[in-house]
Amino acid sequence: xxxxxxIDFRGNTRSMSPAMVAATQKSARTAxxxxxxxxxxxxxxxxxxxxxxxxxxxxxxxMNLDRYLAMAEEKVVAAGGQVHWARDAxxxxxxxxxxxxxxxxxxxxxxxxxxxxxxxxNHALQNRGIxxxxxxxxxxxxxxxxxxxxxxxxxxxxMTKEEIAxxxxxKLKVETTPDPGMLTEIARKVLREEFLSAGMGISGGxxxxxxxxxxxxxxNEGNGRMCTSLPPVxxxxxxxxxxxxxxxxxxxMLKLLARSVSGSKITAYNTFIxxxxxxxxxxxxxxxxxxxxxxxxxxxKAREALACIRCGACMNICPVYNQVGGHAYGxxxxxxxxxxxxxxxxxxxxxxxLTFASTLxxxxxxxxxxxxxxxxxxxxxxxxxxxxxxxxxxSVSGKIRxxxxxxxxxxxSPLLYRVxxxxxxxxxxxxxxxxxxxxxPAPLDRWTMSRPFPAPxxxxxxxxxxxxxxxxxxxxx
Amino acid sequence: xKVQLFVTCLxxxxxxxxxxxxxxxxxxxxxxxxxxEKQTCCGQPFYNSGFQKEGREMAxxxxxxxxxxxxxxxxxxxxxxxxxxxxxPAMFPEGSDEHREAVKIAGRAFEFSQFLVNVLKxxxxxxxxxxxxxCHSPCxxxxxxxxxxxxxILLRGIRGLDLVPLNEAETCCGFGGxxxxxxxxxxxxxxxxxxxxxMASDAEYVVVSEPGCxxxxxxxxxxxxxxxxxxxxxDILAMGGAA
Amino acid sequence: MSKYSPTREKIxxxxxxxxxxxxxSTIPPLPDSARFSPRNAExxxxxxxxxxxxxxxxxxxxxxxxxxxxxxxxxxxxxxxxGVRTAVLSGHPFHESHGVTELLKRSGVDIVxxxxxxxxxxxxxxxxxxxxxxxxxxxxSLLRTTKGQPDVLSLLPRIHLVLVPREALKADMxxxxxxxxxxxxxxxxxxxxxxxxxxxxxxxxVHGPKSFHVWICxxxx
Numbered sequence: 001x002x003x004x005x006x007i008d009f010r011g012n013t014r015s016m017s018p019a020m021v022a023a024t025q026k027s028a029r030t031a032x033x034x035x036x037x038x039x040x041x042x043x044x045x046x047x048x049x050x051x052x053x054x055x056x057x058x059x060x061x062x063m064n065l066d067r068y069l070a071m072a073e074e075k076v077v078a079a080g081g082q083v084h085w086a087r088d089a090x091x092x093x094x095x096x097x098x099x100x101x102x103x104x105x106x107x108x109x110x111x112x113x114x115x116x117x118x119x120x121x122n123h124a125l126q127n128r129g130i131x132x133x134x135x136x137x138x139x140x141x142x143x144x145x146x147x148x149x150x151x152x153x154x155x156x157x158x159m160t161k162e163e164i165a166x167x168x169x170x171k172l173k174v175e176t177t178p179d180p181g182m183l184t185e186i187a188r189k190v191l192r193e194e195f196l197s198a199g200m201g202i203s204g205g206x207x208x209x210x211x212x213x214x215x216x217x218x219x220n221e222g223n224g225r226m227c228t229s230l231p232p233v234x235x236x237x238x239x240x241x242x243x244x245x246x247x248x249x250x251x252x253m254l255k256l257l258a259r260s261v262s263g264s265k266i267t268a269y270n271t272f273i274x275x276x277x278x279x280x281x282x283x284x285x286x287x288x289x290x291x292x293x294x295x296x297x298x299x300x301k302a303r304e305a306l307a308c309i310r311c312g313a314c315m316n317i318c319p320v321y322n323q324v325g326g327h328a329y330g331x332x333x334x335x336x337x338x339x340x341x342x343x344x345x346x347x348x349x350x351x352x353x354l355t356f357a358s359t360l361x362x363x364x365x366x367x368x369x370x371x372x373x374x375x376x377x378x379x380x381x382x383x384x385x386x387x388x389x390x391x392x393x394x395s396v397s398g399k400i401r402x403x404x405x406x407x408x409x410x411x412x413s414p415l416l417y418r419v420x421x422x423x424x425x426x427x428x429x430x431x432x433x434x435x436x437x438x439x440x441p442a443p444l445d446r447w448t449m450s451r452p453f454p455a456p457x458x459x460x461x462x463x464x465x466x467x468x469x470x471x472x473x474x475x476x477x
Numbered sequence: 478x479k480v481q482l483f484v485t486c487l488x489x490x491x492x493x494x495x496x497x498x499x500x501x502x503x504x505x506x507x508x509x510x511x512x513x514e515k516q517t518c519c520g521q522p523f524y525n526s527g528f529q530k531e532g533r534e535m536a537x538x539x540x541x542x543x544x545x546x547x548x549x550x551x552x553x554x555x556x557x558x559x560x561x562x563x564x565x566p567a568m569f570p571e572g573s574d575e576h577r578e579a580v581k582i583a584g585r586a587f588e589f590s591q592f593l594v595n596v597l598k599x600x601x602x603x604x605x606x607x608x609x610x611x612c613h614s615p616c617x618x619x620x621x622x623x624x625x626x627x628x629x630i631l632l633r634g635i636r637g638l639d640l641v642p643l644n645e646a647e648t649c650c651g652f653g654g655x656x657x658x659x660x661x662x663x664x665x666x667x668x669x670x671x672x673x674x675x676m677a678s679d680a681e682y683v684v685v686s687e688p689g690c691x692x693x694x695x696x697x698x699x700x701x702x703x704x705x706x707x708x709x710x711x712d713i714l715a716m717g718g719a720a
Numbered sequence: 721m722s723k724y725s726p727t728r729e730k731i732x733x734x735x736x737x738x739x740x741x742x743x744x745s746t747i748p749p750l751p752d753s754a755r756f757s758p759r760n761a762e763x764x765x766x767x768x769x770x771x772x773x774x775x776x777x778x779x780x781x782x783x784x785x786x787x788x789x790x791x792x793x794x795x796x797x798x799x800x801x802x803g804v805r806t807a808v809l810s811g812h813p814f815h816e817s818h819g820v821t822e823l824l825k826r827s828g829v830d831i832v833x834x835x836x837x838x839x840x841x842x843x844x845x846x847x848x849x850x851x852x853x854x855x856x857x858x859x860x861s862l863l864r865t866t867k868g869q870p871d872v873l874s875l876l877p878r879i880h881l882v883l884v885p886r887e888a889l890k891a892d893m894x895x896x897x898x899x900x901x902x903x904x905x906x907x908x909x910x911x912x913x914x915x916x917x918x919x920x921x922x923x924x925x926v927h928g929p930k931s932f933h934v935w936i937c938x939x940x941x
Contacts, residue, residue, distance in 0.1 A: 010662070014662060023919070026920060027920050049756060050756050053753065053754050056750075056754035057750060057754035060748075060750050060751065060754055063739060064739075064741070065735050065739070066732050066736055066741060067741070069732075069735075085725060085728040085731055086727065087727055091727060135927070137915045137926055138917035138918075154916070154920070155917070156917050156918065160919065161918055161919050180918040180919060180921040181923050183918055184915065184923040184925075188926060188927060191927060192842065196839060196842065212901055221926040221928065222913035222929075223926070223927045225875050225928065226875065226927055226928075229872060230872075240731070240735075246750075247894070247897045247898075250897070251892070251897065252756050265774075266860055266908070268778075268909070268910055268911050268912060269909060269910075269928070271906075271907050272901075273904075273905055274904050275904055278867055278904075279865070279867060279870045279871075280905060290731050290734070294735050297738040298734075319649040319651065319667045319670075320660075320667065323667055323670070324663055356526075356655070356656065356660070357660060358656065359616070359649050359651060359664075360525060360616075360653060361616040361648075362616055362621060363616070363647075379524075382525070382526060383527045383529045386529075401528075404531075405528070405531060408523055408528070408531045411517055411523075412518065412534075412535050414515050414517055417517045443658060446657070446658040447658055447661065450657075450664060450665030450668065450696075450697075451665065451693065451700045452699055453696065454692050454695065454696065456490055456491060457493055457494065458493030458494050460484060460493040460496045461514070464512050
């Protein structure tokens, strides 16, 4: 793993805009309410069975990944498509640039794809003078604003309609009011032109059905279809973990996905692409990307993270995400799934802090449509940070580790425990304000900066001992 | 019927009166309480922070303290109890002595409301408490242990108690153990949101049956100069005459 | 000498090492727990009702057409209400057997060929397709992409009309897939193109059609 800059979650959280946090909460709440309705309609018991099926089929696919990938490749090639393999970002850039140059491509239209953000594809293309247009409305907006998406399914969530109107006025030189309908109409006109003239379309893929080598795109806006039907060349970049065994599995996934994302029963469009077809793009290229996924697969306690279908439900329900928003996580994947994927992909050296960005409340594991045990994986990664394992050496400072281990001896010994408690009482006596201690010395000032600490009250052991004595002396009398 | 009391670190250092009331309630319904005096920390704060080796060693020690007896182990905390019940067996390789011991102990361990409703089958302790009461759903009690309805059942068995709805009752309070000191700003923001919901509920009391959460929320309400009192379910039962 | 690239070999080596598997081993069958039973259909009439209800839930308009007369009236109303001046329809036998082309011409609508230039199709008001399968559970229509029914028909014009033969209604997605899974391309269409990317306000007709109609057609004529 190459060295990456350390993600400072605490630092990031101190610079979040209240407007963004408010927008995040509003969106999350709406999605959760709608999701609850459709899950109720589906039937709670059936939904749990469906989640189990989702988990088990995804893990079956992961445990047989090499063979399913080989199957998918064979089928895509038989259907006239071309399959490329890439271990990292650079290899994908190389493949895409090569295809683009062979076709003299100047303009590319792109469907939103997390994996292309992971490898910063747009950057690589733009550096070679190729224009890339993000065509999902939210991505189109954040691209224009030069910002990073803040939620995996609603990228412009953090921007108000007024900000978007200002942006359009400035960058597109159009007159508009901050009305979502009008803003959408403007985007539709601008992008239609791009769809019809682009030399290449690039997409990701929600799933890849091994049985027939079929790429599945799950979208609402129609741009997914535009990008993969209109330009003469289509490149799909797909993480190797997106494999589904067969069509029955695809039916299960589609039942889970839209409901989990936003509480619709299904998205407006589900497109199924196998190789090359008449009337469609002349060339279809499938780029299968590893970028750390095979390493996660080898990590027995973490491999269920690969089952993720990128629905965003975990972040909608996460109390931490709802107070800080997506950007705080400093990487492509935010929220609970981000707090495990990012340390797995970039290493705990760079992203270990994210594994502690959780109260372990368990709401994410409970809502995940494919039953990823997110809190279990967090504990596994915390161990990696503190103790190190065969994947990485510890990343928590030696000082902290020593202090914690010393603390353990106090907590474990009945004598030291009592001594420490008594000592604590004495030391804090002069900070006492009635029932409360309003400020504490570091590092416990991190508690008292937010709320007062309770003054130690009563002594259960002493009470128990004296009661016992009373009973015994009573009996003896 | 005998129970061994698992008082928890936070309980014994900050919620001593609540522990005394727990003893009072249990004795009043005919349960004999024992207090294994050598008990200290169950190891959760260490294990959950990544210090799994230390956590495991503390678990072994903890089990030695509680193993000799045969009766139930009862704690006024879903979090600590869940750790013993679910994590202890998972910590040790199957077939090992520690694993066997952990499975035995797990079978005997119950959280207070779980013990009353599911083991003793007691839902009415003859208490009366004519006040408006909201109830927070602690994460480890509900999601971890699956103890979702027992608190409400016990509250509804209290005469005159008006159980008022609490918005986002199942949302975390922001304590999260070390989370509160590793990311204090975020912890505070989550706590503030919980406190706002509590204050909007128009309750006089809010039941928080989890020591860590209770200390957190109490502090949060104090910071807002609220008159709402955060108490454990045990406190309500005791105030209602069940102790 | 392997026909595969070194990169591919490295990735597969990493995967096999991670799983402790070998290239030759066969894939075991999926466990039962990885399967979910398909939905059972209700009575045919209830399925039609459900399809209509679900389409309307998706902000589409749905009709149950039981006679040629009803069909004619519905088409004339659509043309009139949505100001249709140009239309493109797939080369599907259904259109022939119901005289769709004549009806459109009679109402003064210019017919554009499905093989026209994309820009021509993009300027079209109405695209008419025939569904190969439909799913009442979610108000979904399955449109197989063929030479006669290219997928742009349901994408570029601003109004999309899907004609669903009654026999096309299927209880569950799995049954719908059975017919189309070996195709090179097909789409499931469930309502209008839509987005809520701006402040979570639902807007219809982003890149695809803004208006969506589903007519369930019983066998008539």
